[in-house]
Amino acid sequence: MAESDQVILTMTGISRAFPGVQALQDVDFNLRRGEIHALMGENGAGKSTLIKVLTGVEAPDTGVINLDGKEVQVKSPQHAQDLGISTVYQEINLCPNLTVAENILIGREPRRAGRIDWKRMNAEAREILLRLDVDIDVTRTLGSYSVAIQQMAAIARALEIASAKILILDEPTSSLDAYETSQLFGVMRKLKSQGTAVIFITHFIDQVYEIADRITVLRNGKLVGVYDTAALTHLELISNMLGRNLVELENVSKSRTRRAQSFSSEPLMQARELGSTGAIEPFDLDLYAGEVVGLAGLLGSGRTEIASLLFGIDKPDHGTLTYDGAVVRKYSPLASIARGVALSPEDRKAAGIVEDLSVRENIVLAMQASRGWFRFLSSAKQTEIADKYIKLLNIVTPSPEQPVKNLSGGNQQKVILARWLATNPQLLILDEPTRGIDVGAKAEIQKLVVALAEEGKACIFISSELDEVLRCSDRVVVLRDQEKITELAGDEMNETLIMQTIAGS
Amino acid sequence: MAQSNSLWRRFTTSQVFWPLVALGLIMLFNAFFTPNFFKLEIKDGHLFGSLIDIINRGxxxxxxxxxxxxxxxxxxxxxxxxxxxxxxxxxxxxxxxxxxxxxxxxxxxxxxxxxxxxxxxxxxxxxxxxxxxxxxxxxxxxxxxxxxxxxxxxxxxxxxxxxxxxxxxxxxxxxxxxxxxxxxxxxxxxxxxxxxxxxxxxxxxxxxxxxxxxxxxxxxxxxxxxxxxxxxxxxxxxxxxxxxxxxxxxxxxxxxxxxxxxxxxxxxxxxxxxxxxxxxxxxxxxxxxxxxxxxxxxxxxxxxxxxxxxxYAIGVPAMAAQAVKAVVVMVVILLYSEQFRTVINRLFARKEVQS
Structure with missing residues (x-):
């Protein structure tokens, strides 16, 4: 078969500008039938914008899209679907209050005599999910399932759309555990063998090498290059993405060994038999100033639940929590901030940023909340604080007055970190601080965590990425099924042992 | 010059701009159709006139x-x-x-x-x-x-x-x-x-x-x-x-x-x-x-x-006044709607292409 026959999609000279940002500049992209094509780049590289242009969410300023040899103008997401381009977005765009079956087949419900044939609908939805090896009750509401299952339903929905020639998966694995990821890859390989072209966007470099045939790398809205996966080394890929050689990642791990000093003798925070029914079984935990404690475990293992208890989002119904020698009686974020505890939450969009407020306001928010209504930080003082953290954390923003929603994911995460650092916390709980952000920002955040511990702060570091937990932490608490299983330190801290513990063998 | 430009930009993008435009349009209408609308008199040392009336009743x-x-x-x-x-x-x-x-x-x-x-x-x-x-x-x-x-x-x-x-x-x-x-x-x-x-x-x-x-x-x-x-x-x-x-x-x-x-x-x-x-x-x-x-x-x-x-000034009957008000309000609200503005922009863009 000639090369040109294989090509199903070409995008040529695509440009798109937003106020203050050239999101895409003269980018070319092509896709062949039956290939898995990884789209890589840091946050702000233009991946999302390119996908939005392809799916009709944004119109390109210039450029041509050829689909199946015909020039097309994708007018809307609906139009993209009609053309056979289906997308599963990073943030799951489904309705948690509808059943799984309704979510999968919404808009294409099987009908009988003009009315929805519920029986057939449920059967069809079940069958579609079984093709993904997901066996669940499709008549339950989607919201009652884990994020991973919701993700699967989103993929099932995208597949269901008739004659999907191109499937776009935007960070599909960011909330999946290893088993679910391998399940997803199985599905992707099957689709590939059927001739579907898959665009795969991810930050997990290992996954790209596991599954992708070709890689397109973008940087700062420009095309860096298109590569065969087999012919590109990890290091080449990363340096292409970052545009610089990356030694920083390695340096983080080196600094950890140096940091293994003795901690202060009194624990800063002490949990005894602390638990909350249905969320986390009673657990003991001691946290010392100057150390980083990692929480490892699968999704739903109780990592986030521990963070919620320690920060006072949820109230325990069991056990005691002492902070700095005093028993904690008031559980609320405000009380925790006053104590010197900070939580950067897992869900950046829902519980982290306040979209329409400026970067400045987002940074001073928690600090101002702890000062109360009337001890108002003057706008000069606010700007001073914002500028300080913008510089310190390397936040990329045109000005402190920019609404935070206009920033890339990594920079939004840094804004949230800045918000908490401004409150001068003694205990910093970071729940998935590096999820969905680029390699460079990841390294910066990891370095920051280590530096904060060296300053004498206590940190709890939660992440789905084991190597990251190991690299940053002095101790690792391993969780399984809402229960604390064990704590590992020193030589015991290795991926194999942690994975064995999680697996329960 | 650049500074006055940016001041103007800040004004046009500020939240008070469109309400002021709406108010301005109503005033403009009055300038043509309502006699003595802008007339201010001083009676017994007090200001009188339609404008004062609006402020007072509003x-x-x-x-x-x-x-x-x-x-x-x-x-x-x-x-x-x-x-x-x-x-x-x-x-x-x-x-x-x-x-x-x-x-x-x-x-x-x-x-x-x-x-x-x-x-x-x-x-x-x-x-x-x-x-x-x-x-x-x-x-x-x-x-x-x-x-x-x-x-x-x-x-x-x-x-x-x-x-x-x-x-x-x-x-x-x-x-x-x-x-x-x-x-x-x-x-x-x-x-x-x-x-x-x-x-x-x-x-x-x-x-x-x-x-x-x-x-x-x-x-x-x-x-x-x-x-x-x-x-x-x-x-x-x-x-x-x-x-x-x-x-x-x-x-x-x-x-x-x-x-x-x-x-x-x-x-x-x-x-x-x-x-x-x-x-x-x-x-x-x-x-x-x-x-x-x-x-x-x-x-x-x-x-x-x-x-x-x-x-009231131009003599719209009280019964009809509510309906007229509703129409005006609808137009104002539509002008605010992002979607409506896009539709209007597209309409004009298409006409340009055709001609």
């Missing part, structure tokens, strides 16, 4: 809009303000004339300056009653976790009943000149109501922009969960804005009852809640909460009042 609405802005900015709404206007008016007039309008004019000659309660007490009592109403709303919304629309609907319906109980079901007329000053008086040649609006506006501005309250209100309106995680005291902020909205309604009630020298529990402030919401919407604050501008809402209230005055 005062209650402007005060209500200030309170409503903060409520809407938290993603709430206060439907009870019209009823609270009636309660405040009822409390004030009953305290001045506790005989419910019967005995004081039993004698043949009209009694001019009679009150049963000193004026400061009258005003304070009316405002306290209104504040309690607002506090009640705030408790239902913040502690009871009731949807704002439902929570305030309770008082919207019950409030008129309460006002009726206070007035004993009668229209209470007062004969007390110092009280008339609130809604009809002039200070330095300018209507006293203008000073009230300015004072309430200034207070609200200081309260929201010179403390952290404004930022917290916006933060809650945009993302209540993130605000909670950041330690913002969401419940008390909501309690505050509903109470403040109640106080604003109380002030409006004083102006209204002073203006017409009586209180009618059934009709005082009727439909005010919708006009106040409309003023905030014209002012560009989203019903879903978030960024707000007090000044833009005040201008929004002026837009509504000048429309009403204009229609």
């Amino acid at each position: 005062a209650p609405l402007m005060v209500l809009a200030i309170g409503m802005t903060m409520v809407i900015a938290t993603a709430g709404v206060d439907l009870s303000v019209g009823a609270v206007v009636a309660i405040s008016a009822a409390v004030a007039t009953v305290l001045i004339n506790p005989a419910l309008g019967n005995t004081l004019i039993a004698s043949d000659k009209l009694v001019e300056n009679v009150t049963a309660t000193p004026l400061p007490v009258v005003i304070l009592a009316a405002l306290v009653a209104a504040a309690l109403c607002g506090l009640w709303n705030g408790m239902l919304v913040s502690r009871g976790r009731i949807e704002p629309m439902v929570a305030t609907l309770v008082l919207m319906v019950a409030g008129r009943g309460i006002a009726q109980l206070i007035t004993g079901g009668q229209i209470i007329t007062v004969y007390y000149t110092p009280y008339f000053f609130v809604g009809n008086g002039y200070l330095a040649g300018v209507p006293f109501t203008l000073f009230i609006v300015a004072a309430v506006g200034l207070f609200a501005w200081l309260l929201t922009r010179k403390t952290a309250i404004g930022m917290f209100v916006e933060s809650i309106g945009i993302n209540v969960k993130s605000s909670f995680y950041s330690g913002i005291d969401e419940k008390n902020i909501k309690l505050l804005v509903y109470t403040f909205s109640g106080i604003c309604a109380g002030i409006a009630g004083l102006i209204v009852s002073s203006n017409i020298k009586s209180a009618d529990a059934n009709n005082a402030g009727l439909g005010f809640e919708l006009d106040a919401i409309l003023a905030v919407v014209i002012g560009g604050t989203l019903m879903t909460g978030g960024r707000f501008s007090l000044l833009a809402s005040i201008i929004g209230a002026l837009v509504i009042q000048s429309m009403t005055t204009t229609m």
Whole structure:
């Protein structure tokens, strides 16, 4: 078969500008039938914008899209679907209050005599999910399932759309555990063998090498290059993405060994038999100033639940929590901030940023909340604080007055970190601080965590990425099924042992 | 030059720009079709004219809009303000004339300056009653976790009943000149109501922009969960804005009852809640909460009042006035809609291509 026959999609000279940002500049992209094509780049590289242009969410300023040899103008997401381009977005765009079956087949419900044939609908939805090896009750509401299952339903929905020639998966694995990821890859390989072209966007470099045939790398809205996966080394890929050689990642791990000093003798925070029914079984935990404690475990293992208890989002119904020698009686974020505890939450969009407020306001928010209504930080003082953290954390923003929603994911995460650092916390709980952000920002955040511990702060570091937990932490608490299983330190801290513990063998 | 350009840009992108355009268009219409609209006269040392009229009659609405802005900015709404206007008016007039309008004019000659309660007490009592109403709303919304629309609907319906109980079901007329000053008086040649609006506006501005309250209100309106995680005291902020909205309604009630020298529990402030919401919407604050501008809402209230005055001035029959107003409001709101603007832009773009 000639090369040109294989090509199903070409995008040529695509440009798109937003106020203050050239999101895409003269980018070319092509896709062949039956290939898995990884789209890589840091946050702000233009991946999302390119996908939005392809799916009709944004119109390109210039450029041509050829689909199946015909020039097309994708007018809307609906139009993209009609053309056979289906997308599963990073943030799951489904309705948690509808059943799984309704979510999968919404808009294409099987009908009988003009009315929805519920029986057939449920059967069809079940069958579609079984093709993904997901066996669940499709008549339950989607919201009652884990994020991973919701993700699967989103993929099932995208597949269901008739004659999907191109499937776009935007960070599909960011909330999946290893088993679910391998399940997803199985599905992707099957689709590939059927001739579907898959665009795969991810930050997990290992996954790209596991599954992708070709890689397109973008940087700062420009095309860096298109590569065969087999012919590109990890290091080449990363340096292409970052545009610089990356030694920083390695340096983080080196600094950890140096940091293994003795901690202060009194624990800063002490949990005894602390638990909350249905969320986390009673657990003991001691946290010392100057150390980083990692929480490892699968999704739903109780990592986030521990963070919620320690920060006072949820109230325990069991056990005691002492902070700095005093028993904690008031559980609320405000009380925790006053104590010197900070939580950067897992869900950046829902519980982290306040979209329409400026970067400045987002940074001073928690600090101002702890000062109360009337001890108002003057706008000069606010700007001073914002500028300080913008510089310190390397936040990329045109000005402190920019609404935070206009920033890339990594920079939004840094804004949230800045918000908490401004409150001068003694205990910093970071729940998935590096999820969905680029390699460079990841390294910066990891370095920051280590530096904060060296300053004498206590940190709890939660992440789905084991190597990251190991690299940053002095101790690792391993969780399984809402229960604390064990704590590992020193030589015991290795991926194999942690994975064995999680697996329960 | 560059600086004046950026100032102009800041003005056109600010929240007050579109409400000002709307107001300007109404004024322009009047310049052509209403004779003597802009004429200002000085009679007995007081300013008179249509413009003064708009400000004077619009005062209650402007005060209500200030309170409503903060409520809407938290993603709430206060439907009870019209009823609270009636309660405040009822409390004030009953305290001045506790005989419910019967005995004081039993004698043949009209009694001019009679009150049963000193004026400061009258005003304070009316405002306290209104504040309690607002506090009640705030408790239902913040502690009871009731949807704002439902929570305030309770008082919207019950409030008129309460006002009726206070007035004993009668229209209470007062004969007390110092009280008339609130809604009809002039200070330095300018209507006293203008000073009230300015004072309430200034207070609200200081309260929201010179403390952290404004930022917290916006933060809650945009993302209540993130605000909670950041330690913002969401419940008390909501309690505050509903109470403040109640106080604003109380002030409006004083102006209204002073203006017409009586209180009618059934009709005082009727439909005010919708006009106040409309003023905030014209002012560009989203019903879903978030960024707000007090000044833009005040201008929004002026837009509504000048429309009403204009229609009376050019002789639109009272029955038709509401319909005409509705059409104008619809056009204004459509102009605000992002989607509508895109449609318009596309229409024009297509025409250019064809020609």
